[in-house]
Amino acid sequence: MIFPNLPVKDVASTRDFWTGLGFDFNEGFSSPEAACLVINDQASVMLLAADFFHGFHDTTPHTGTEMLLCLGVESREEVDRLCEAAGAAGATDADARVDQGPMYGGSFRDLDGHIWEVMWMAAS
Known part of the structure; x- marks a missing residue:
């Protein structure tokens, strides 16, 4: 399995966006600071509130295209x-x-x- 992590400005708005596109979320890995977007049975994307995302590392936020x-x-x-x-x-x-x-x-x-x-x- 793969779980790329991406920072987002607003977890609730991001959930609404992806739900509107027909995607589901794994609630076991979701919280007010994180939403686990299910792509398929082998891949999910962690959509994390920006402050929460940047709390996992000690570098300054990158401003360019990361992936x-x-x-x-x-x-x-x-x-x-x-x-x-x-x-x-x-x-x-x-x-x-x-x-x-x-x-x-x-x-x-x-x-x-x-x-x-x-x-x-x-x-x-």
């Missing part, structure tokens, strides 16, 4: 649905798509500016 997160989906239509739902829920940069034949994707910046790619890849 891109990519969600694999089952179809081109699911790429479009998820990006459109993200845009409707307040995400930015959710309009562009990239079509490379056996790969099709889009992306968006969530409420905290984290970049999420949504990718479909044809089975070969």
Whole structure:
């Protein structure tokens, strides 16, 4: 399993955003300071209040792009649905798509500016 951790400004708003996109949370690992976003049975993302997040390390907060997160989906239509739902829920940069034949994707910046790619890849 993998649990990337990301800082967020408002845990409740972040939960509402992802719930609106159709995702669930693992309540056993959630609190007012943390929300465990379930991606699938092998991956979850810990969305932590910024102060709580930075309490785990002693370095100053990084202000640049730290990582891109990519969600694999089952179809081109699911790429479009998820990006459109993200845009409707307040995400930015959710309009562009990239079509490379056996790969099709889009992306968006969530409420905290984290970049999420949504990718479909044809089975070969």
